[in-house]
Amino acid sequence: MMANITTGGGFPAVPPRRKHGPLYRFLMPWVFLTLFVIVFYNVRIRDPRVSTEYPSYLPGAEVELPEYVRENFLTQNPYSRPGAYLRKINGVVIHYVGNPGSTAGANRSYFESLSDGTTGVYASSHFIVGLEGEVIQCIPLTEIAYASNDRNGDTISIEVCHPDAGGQFSDVTYQRLAELTGWLCWKFDLEPSEAVIRHYDVTGKRCPLYYVEHPEAWEALRGDIASVKARLVAEAEAEAEAEAD
Numbered sequence: 001m002m003a004n005i006t007t008g009g010g011f012p013a014v015p016p017r018r019k020h021g022p023l024y025r026f027l028m029p030w031v032f033l034t035l036f037v038i039v040f041y042n043v044r045i046r047d048p049r050v051s052t053e054y055p056s057y058l059p060g061a062e063v064e065l066p067e068y069v070r071e072n073f074l075t076q077n078p079y080s081r082p083g084a085y086l087r088k089i090n091g092v093v094i095h096y097v098g099n100p101g102s103t104a105g106a107n108r109s110y111f112e113s114l115s116d117g118t119t120g121v122y123a124s125s126h127f128i129v130g131l132e133g134e135v136i137q138c139i140p141l142t143e144i145a146y147a148s149n150d151r152n153g154d155t156i157s158i159e160v161c162h163p164d165a166g167g168q169f170s171d172v173t174y175q176r177l178a179e180l181t182g183w184l185c186w187k188f189d190l191e192p193s194e195a196v197i198r199h200y201d202v203t204g205k206r207c208p209l210y211y212v213e214h215p216e217a218w219e220a221l222r223g224d225i226a227s228v229k230a231r232l233v234a235e236a237e238a239e240a241e242a243e244a245d
């Protein structure tokens, strides 16, 4: 009458471990191996500190720049050319150098001079457009520049020289800036009215000064950039058609 409730009908207290079938035992090592390869591949290839290969997935890789761009890259250093990959290009940020009358070359030298770390300043830009409309490229389009704070990781930066403290760009500088920015918008499929922004739009810094103080001049510049992009799109289409004939 007094049945032993805890042990029930004579079952063992601990159930036997379920044995895996032969298929399971055959597949599991392969599942683990596959996971390992996936994890290893991502760490090895995607981490720039580990990878020695030039990753082709970078949007700025193997892009041929317009002939007016003079390439003069900064030496890699923690202060102005950190060498981190620019994995996304979602916009272009326009700056003014804030040093009236200084040339593109002088501003490039300034960025290079930061490399010794004595000032502790971190600054650079992908491009500098000079007083005569010359363009110096300081950073490859596959790497980030230290120019636009939170947007360093997904934008291309352009510093622009200006003759006086007001910060308005001279005509030749303005035209070249519109040409370069329009070209970037065409190349990376960016919408000028949204993707071309001022440093001011990122941090509230009054840069580029004249185009912060004169919003209508800024919108006009964006319009001119959009016209350049439209022209390049049309030219590319015409070229493609000519090749197809």
Ligand SMILES: [Zn+2]
Residues within 6 Å of the ligand: 094, 095, 096, 147, 199, 205, 207, 208
């Ligand atoms: Zn700026």
